[in-house]
Amino acid sequence: MDIEKLNKIKDEYSKIIQKKRIMVCSGTGCTSSKSDVLLKNIQDKLEKDGIKNITAHKTGCFGFCAKGPIVVIDPDEIFYELVKPEDANDIVEAVINNKVVERLLVKENEKYVEKWHKLNFYSKQERIALKNCGKINPEKIEEYIALDGYQALYKALHMSRDEVIDVILNSGIRGRGGAGFPTGKKWKFAKEAKGDVKYVCCNADEGDPGAFMDRSILEGDPNAVLEAMAIAGYAIGAKQGYIYVRAEYPIAVKRLNIAIEQAKKLGLLGKNIFGKKFDFNIELRLGAGAFVCGEETALMNSIEGKRGEPRPRPPFPAVKGLFGKPTLLNNVETYANIPNIILKGANWYKSIGTKTSTGTKVFALGGNITNVGLVEVPMGTTLREIVYDIGGGIPEGKKFKAAQMGGPSGGCVPAKYLDVPIDYDSLNEIGAMMGSGGLIVMDDSKCMVDIAKFFLEFTVDESCGKCPPCRIGTKRMLEILTRITEGKGKDGDIEKLERLASNIKKASLCGLGQTAPNPVLSTLKYFRDEYEAHIYHKKCPAGVCKALTQVHIDEEKCKKCGICAKNCPVGAIEGQVGKVTFKINQDKCIKCGVCITKCPFKAISK
Amino acid sequence: MNHCEGCNGCKIDEKLEKIAKKYKNVEGGIISALHEVQDTYGYISSTAQKYLSKELNVPMSEIYGIITFYSRFSLVPKGKYNIQVCMGTACYVKGSEKVLNRFKEKLGIKEGETTSDGKFSIESVRCIGACGLAPAIVINEEVYGKMDEKKVDELIEKYSKM
Ligand SMILES: Cc1cc2nc3c(=O)[nH]c(=O)nc-3n(C[C@H](O)[C@H](O)[C@H](O)COP(=O)(O)O)c2cc1C
Ligand code: FES
Numbered sequence: 001m002d003i004e005k006l007n008k009i010k011d012e013y014s015k016i017i018q019k020k021r022i023m024v025c026s027g028t029g030c031t032s033s034k035s036d037v038l039l040k041n042i043q044d045k046l047e048k049d050g051i052k053n054i055t056a057h058k059t060g061c062f063g064f065c066a067k068g069p070i071v072v073i074d075p076d077e078i079f080y081e082l083v084k085p086e087d088a089n090d091i092v093e094a095v096i097n098n099k100v101v102e103r104l105l106v107k108e109n110e111k112y113v114e115k116w117h118k119l120n121f122y123s124k125q126e127r128i129a130l131k132n133c134g135k136i137n138p139e140k141i142e143e144y145i146a147l148d149g150y151q152a153l154y155k156a157l158h159m160s161r162d163e164v165i166d167v168i169l170n171s172g173i174r175g176r177g178g179a180g181f182p183t184g185k186k187w188k189f190a191k192e193a194k195g196d197v198k199y200v201c202c203n204a205d206e207g208d209p210g211a212f213m214d215r216s217i218l219e220g221d222p223n224a225v226l227e228a229m230a231i232a233g234y235a236i237g238a239k240q241g242y243i244y245v246r247a248e249y250p251i252a253v254k255r256l257n258i259a260i261e262q263a264k265k266l267g268l269l270g271k272n273i274f275g276k277k278f279d280f281n282i283e284l285r286l287g288a289g290a291f292v293c294g295e296e297t298a299l300m301n302s303i304e305g306k307r308g309e310p311r312p313r314p315p316f317p318a319v320k321g322l323f324g325k326p327t328l329l330n331n332v333e334t335y336a337n338i339p340n341i342i343l344k345g346a347n348w349y350k351s352i353g354t355k356t357s358t359g360t361k362v363f364a365l366g367g368n369i370t371n372v373g374l375v376e377v378p379m380g381t382t383l384r385e386i387v388y389d390i391g392g393g394i395p396e397g398k399k400f401k402a403a404q405m406g407g408p409s410g411g412c413v414p415a416k417y418l419d420v421p422i423d424y425d426s427l428n429e430i431g432a433m434m435g436s437g438g439l440i441v442m443d444d445s446k447c448m449v450d451i452a453k454f455f456l457e458f459t460v461d462e463s464c465g466k467c468p469p470c471r472i473g474t475k476r477m478l479e480i481l482t483r484i485t486e487g488k489g490k491d492g493d494i495e496k497l498e499r500l501a502s503n504i505k506k507a508s509l510c511g512l513g514q515t516a517p518n519p520v521l522s523t524l525k526y527f528r529d530e531y532e533a534h535i536y537h538k539k540c541p542a543g544v545c546k547a548l549t550q551v552h553i554d555e556e557k558c559k560k561c562g563i564c565a566k567n568c569p570v571g572a573i574e575g576q577v578g579k580v581t582f583k584i585n586q587d588k589c590i591k592c593g594v595c596i597t598k599c600p601f602k603a604i605s606k
Numbered sequence: 607m608n609h610c611e612g613c614n615g616c617k618i619d620e621k622l623e624k625i626a627k628k629y630k631n632v633e634g635g636i637i638s639a640l641h642e643v644q645d646t647y648g649y650i651s652s653t654a655q656k657y658l659s660k661e662l663n664v665p666m667s668e669i670y671g672i673i674t675f676y677s678r679f680s681l682v683p684k685g686k687y688n689i690q691v692c693m694g695t696a697c698y699v700k701g702s703e704k705v706l707n708r709f710k711e712k713l714g715i716k717e718g719e720t721t722s723d724g725k726f727s728i729e730s731v732r733c734i735g736a737c738g739l740a741p742a743i744v745i746n747e748e749v750y751g752k753m754d755e756k757k758v759d760e761l762i763e764k765y766s767k768m
Binding site (some may be wrong): 028029031032033065066067068207208209210211212215247248249285286288289290291302303304305306307308309323364366367368372373404407438440442446451454455458464 | 633634635636637638640641664668671672675676677678679693694695696697698699700731732733734735736737738739740742749751
């Protein structure tokens, strides 16, 4: 491969991707809602009608997953939501006649919005890591090349290794995998480490349950990660890269394999890349369902074919990592930013975001929010903007209670901090963390003690068992939390939780244990009254913890219709239709809440 | 541990031989080999463990340690229909626990167990990445979204007849 050939592919395919194309989302979310059948129907219809100048393709996630499958008509960027396989004919007819299918457009404020970038959901977003998702067919490297793909690698190979690292350093980019360590520094350490064999690794284990940023990047734009890893390989002096990816992500694995094959074929991976004295290859290694393998040293053990237990640090991976050699490890999203930074320069990147947190961050917005999906915003955007302007607010007229950021290692952000700018330092200050980008919104029907217990159950389950503070300590904390939610909380439990938390944080071997108590600590900080209500008043204010909840029928409101009794799955409601007001037998009641939803007079409550 | 002698998954068949050959000289290849065995047979039999141990030159104790460490590997066969209920945060917040409980109640088994007729098994899994469809479940690769208790009943009925 030489630059003339690359530019030739670029020219040829830039023309192709500017033609009329029907782009069908083929991310995991949309595939689950049958977007694969839809694409096939569209292609069949095009073929049946003998249409050659319009084509249909799969593409990466648009982020608007709650309303999938998503279809976009390029180059006009007409955006359709909730498209069913049966809609294929209408869509094709409309494209042929330069019309739109109005019923499939998104409706905002009673008006149909035609174009992708006019939607409120996208108005405050800035897509850098996700820039190609939704634009190209991720299974065709030529389409990546059409949008400047592999130009950054060419440029980097014509810079000195120090110059490349300086650009990354000056851009200010920090690791997107959670801890936020400056990426340029990491590269510098790895370059300076002594050794003739070095490795470049990509962390695609995405362990935070409720996060799918990395998956979407791999599914929508796998070549960006390959290109960035090759640039890193050149900068630190490595010939071999490994991507450690979750086996639970079959579509991502498949597309990565395709991308690697295609890159090899074009000579963008392999020997003497761009005619330079630089060889680079990439292999995939599949994770096997262990959260701790996202931790860097555990990940390296796992690639080596061992149990994924963390190793003590130091020595740090930059000195002694994979197979005992100096190793650079970055997260998928971190890598996805690199080609752009090399092409457009450090100053461009620095101009986005805040002073200490430059660039953008992708969040997986989930939970009790209208627009569940992926969003990429400049650092410094507030939570309020994400939840209300982009996320469309809380459904069913409920109120925002808290957002959990950073998954099981992170903390919750209560309503009073909705206006705090989202960047590494501001979040640390309020006891939350950026994490990898999981952002779960909770409405006022959620019990924060129950949520803390949920995360602790996760860490207890995922603790690898190597070090006692994490293995035993988190278990003891979980026992106390369980007791509290079962109405058996005791005076002194809160203090015990705090003491355990502080010891576990100090004494654990790896980041898993060191951060495991965070969800408990942050809920204690902001929702201590809920813990106290459970322990001292034997009440769950949100009505979630069954042992502490009673369902009551308001005698005055009850119209004796008997609908509740008819719907009760355990026959716990007694009374006589038209005669005797209905009552709940608390011994039998399982607090399922069916009666509450069925009562036409809203006479039943928790 | 001869209990699985003769059962189809355990014989040293061509597939197993091929897997061992492929990873024999790959540094750290044992996990990749176990992945393929798991995907091919639905579990990793003791015969397969012994064979890989010999061929890849990894002690049995280490192989057993690896299998039990990673939740994706299983020592026993799963049901014909393996039901995975997502317990990721997004699904949990949307009520996946109720969905899981309904499956357990209806099938009379716990997580990690298989019904006596070998038809169903239940697992709770971490985020399957279909958060937009929360709460979501997977039955043998097929994803079902926006689950509730009624849909659980319908699915059990559908798969019971299949
Ligand atoms: C328990 C634990 C789990 C982790 N999981 C992930 C993960 O799923 N993905 C990830 O990129 N980093 C994860 N990390 C962080 C990595 O150890 C590492 O810091 C990161 O991959 C470095 O890349 P970055 O500098 O680009 O962020 C985890 C850390 C810990 C302690
Ligand atoms: S998976 Fe389709 S929009 Fe995300």
